[in-house]
Amino acid sequence: MSYLKETPLDVRTVAHQVVSAEQGGVVTFIGAVRNHHAGREVLRLEYSAYGEMADLEIGRILEEAATRWPAKVAAEHRVGTLEVGDVAVIVVAASAHREAAFDACRFVIEEIKRRVPIWKREHYVDGTAGWVDPTAPAGVSFH
């Protein structure tokens, strides 16, 4: 099973992996494609990944969350071409109480952004395109 999906994500499918009768608090994070970035109008995104490592890394992050909080967490990330409004990532954390669910959900999405080898190329309304680069002053690299 891979955490990376080439088809549209479904929040119920992800939630189904962790929700049970013992879990009274369920926190869901949904990341969707925005229509703007760094002052440019975004038309669509292309996500690519180092798939083998991304899967290992997401697995490690979910294991770390499970050891730090009494919570079950599931996550899926899209790859391929996404249009504005499409769901790029879903994290669902379920716990007996809400505090652990919020904390574990936040941890997992932040670690995914920090550690998982996934990249996105933005295509703009003006016909140009650039690689999203959180380390670049403009947030995007054009070459």
Next chain:
Amino acid sequence: MNGERGTGNGVLRVKVLLFARFAELLGQSELMIDVSAPATVRTVLDNLRERAGGSLLPPSPMVARNRVQAQLDTALEDGDEVAVLPPLAGG
């Protein structure tokens, strides 16, 4: 010693993976590189910098050895997979 894993005589054969912008810079996403032992991730990066487009690679990119994040001075073994990772942008 077969053709896929090493060439003997102190030479390491390393599979190099390039992604996203770095793949565009060098015009390829996967290549095999032979380096003299002992070698580190830095040896592979120096090799890449001598290739067309390689001079535009940043001084200290994020790297992975065998699918685990590594450092520039991480030692390599024959048959390793080294990935050079542009700034991550998942989520």
